[in-house]
Amino acid sequence: MIHPKSQSLASERQHSSQNPKSVVVLGAGAWGTTLASLAAANGHSVQVRSRRDGAISPSEIERADVVVSAVSMQGVATVVREIQTLPLLPATIFVTATKGLDPVTTLTPAQIWQAAFPNRSVVVLCGPNLAKEIQQGLPAATVAGSTDDNAAVAVQAVFSSPQFRVYTNSDPLGVELGGTLKNVMAIAAGVCDGLQLGTNAKAALVTRGLTEIIRIGNSWGAKTETFYGLSGLGDLLATCNSPLSRNYQVGYQLAQGKTLSAILAHLEGTAEGVNTTQVLMQRARQQDIYMPITAEVYRLLQAEITPKQALEALMLRDLKSELL
Numbered sequence: 001m002i003h004p005k006s007q008s009l010a011s012e013r014q015h016s017s018q019n020p021k022s023v024v025v026l027g028a029g030a031w032g033t034t035l036a037s038l039a040a041a042n043g044h045s046v047q048v049r050s051r052r053d054g055a056i057s058p059s060e061i062e063r064a065d066v067v068v069s070a071v072s073m074q075g076v077a078t079v080v081r082e083i084q085t086l087p088l089l090p091a092t093i094f095v096t097a098t099k100g101l102d103p104v105t106t107l108t109p110a111q112i113w114q115a116a117f118p119n120r121s122v123v124v125l126c127g128p129n130l131a132k133e134i135q136q137g138l139p140a141a142t143v144a145g146s147t148d149d150n151a152a153v154a155v156q157a158v159f160s161s162p163q164f165r166v167y168t169n170s171d172p173l174g175v176e177l178g179g180t181l182k183n184v185m186a187i188a189a190g191v192c193d194g195l196q197l198g199t200n201a202k203a204a205l206v207t208r209g210l211t212e213i214i215r216i217g218n219s220w221g222a223k224t225e226t227f228y229g230l231s232g233l234g235d236l237l238a239t240c241n242s243p244l245s246r247n248y249q250v251g252y253q254l255a256q257g258k259t260l261s262a263i264l265a266h267l268e269g270t271a272e273g274v275n276t277t278q279v280l281m282q283r284a285r286q287q288d289i290y291m292p293i294t295a296e297v298y299r300l301l302q303a304e305i306t307p308k309q310a311l312e313a314l315m316l317r318d319l320k321s322e323l324l
Contacts, residue, residue, distance in 0.1 A: 020044050021065040021158055026051070026079055029269055030131035031097060032070030037135070038159045039066075051075055061086050066093050066158060068125075069109065072270045073100030076109050080116045088120075093151050095144075097125045099179045100272040101279040108176045121151035124172045125159070126179035126231040128238030130245065134164065141165040143231045145175030167230060174226030177217045182236040183247040183273030184280065185209035187297050189240035190251025191307045205293070206240050212291050216280070219289050247273035254300060255307045277301055292317060 021044045025036045028050035040046040047060050051071060061067060061083055071079055076098055094117065098109040107115070113122045127142030134140050142159075144166055146152040152168040160166045169175050188209065192202050213236070214227045226232060239245045243252070250271045253263045264271065281298045284291050296310040305313070 021154075022063055023047070023066045023068065023158065024049065024060050024064040025068040025070060027068075027070030027072075027075075027097075028052075029070065029072075030135075031129070032068070034129075034131045034134050035068055035070060035097060035125070035159065038161060038164055041161060042158065044158060051079070058086050062088060064092055065089065066095060066155065068095040068097060069113070070097040073098055073102065073109065073272055073275060076100075076112055077102065080112055084116055092120065093154060094120060094122045095125050095155055096122065096176075098272075099126065099176075099183060099276075101180060101276050103275060103279055106279050106283055108173070108180065110172055110176050121146060121148040122172070123148075123151050123155045124176045124179075124231075125155065126175050126235065128230060128234040130238060130242055132244050137163055139163050139165075141167065141230055141234070143167050143169050143175050143229065145169040145172035145226075145231070147172060169226060169229065169231070171223045171226045173220065174217055174222035175229075175231040177220065177222050178213065178227050178229070178232030179235050180272070180276055181213045181216055181280070182209075182232070182239050183271070184277050184294050184297055185213065185236060186239040186245050186247035187251035187254075187271075187273050187277070187301075188293055188310075190245075190248040190253075191255045191300070191310065192251075193248075194252040194255025195307055195311065197311070202240075206236060209240070209293055210236055212293050216283075216289055216291060216294075219287060246271040250274065251297075260301055260303070273297075274301060 023039045023044050023046045025032050025048045028048050033048060036046045036048045069079060094113050096109040096113055101108060110122050110124050124145040125142060129140055129142050144152045144155040156166040156168055188205055192205050210233060214224055217227055218224060239248060246267055246269050250263055277294060277298050280294050292314060296313050299305045300310045
């Protein structure tokens with residue numbers, strides 16, 4: 001017997017796929033343009049706007065069924081303020097594809113959007129999604145997380161294709177934190193590979209990194225099971241193992257002896273894990289959250305220790321149970 005809710009969501013999928021949407025993507029970086037291409041390939045009307053080109057066009061936003069925010073973390077608050085002044089369609093859905101934490105409030109992008117638009121649906125889009133691979137047509141999957149099931153299903157229909165599978169999840173905070181916190185672990189993984197520490201060390205680091213992510217996520221109210229999904233474990237595996245990851249590159253090049261400023265100056269795009277690490281340390285101190293890997297990555301980024309000293313600090317901690 002099919003549950004009525006399942007019938008409703010299935011009907012929404014079919015309805016969405018048969019009704020082209022007006023989609024505006026804010027942010028013309030690699031991820032923003034990739035999402036725009038996915039939506040356009042499904043027959044939706046898509047506009048891409050970069051904030052570098054000036055202010056957002058009000059008329060396009062006002063007519064949009066779906067507004068996708070793919071700007072860097074530092075641009076989220078500004079974009080939100082600009083859109084707050086516009087008369088939007090009653091059912092406009094906001095999709096946030098930014099991975100980071102606000103340095104002042106420590107809020108996630110979705111929390112910033114939801115606070116500004118408390119009566120509108122906000123969907124988090126996150127998963128193991130290296131933009132260059134998706135642009136090449138290689139298969140990938142992601143998660144549309146929202147407390148509004150219908151909004152999540154609508155977004156699922158906009159972006160799903162035979163090469164890009166979109167799942168839904170009712171824990172948007174967990175989905176978002178999985179994609180955000182793994183960037184810190186990706187820096188550590190880059191260091192591990194840069195020092196040529198081997199597969200055993202890398203496996204241990206990523207596994208303990210997931211434990212740390214879950215601990216942090218739980219303390220903020222996210223569900224444990226979400227972190228074992230695509231936006232948690234999936235994104236962690238992709239980002240910690242690919243040279244295409246900017247955060248991985250930061251760690252790898254630090255292990256090669258380069259300075260952080262030099263690395264960031266030549267990096268294509270933003271390595272959000274650098275800022276995220278700093279914000280996480282603020283939260284750790286405020287809420288007394290145990291996060292040893294994050295702490296050593298922070299010290300490394302602050303040039304307080306070398307990559308080898310960071311490794312030694314992690315290996316020489318007090319012995320304990322794996323489940324703690």
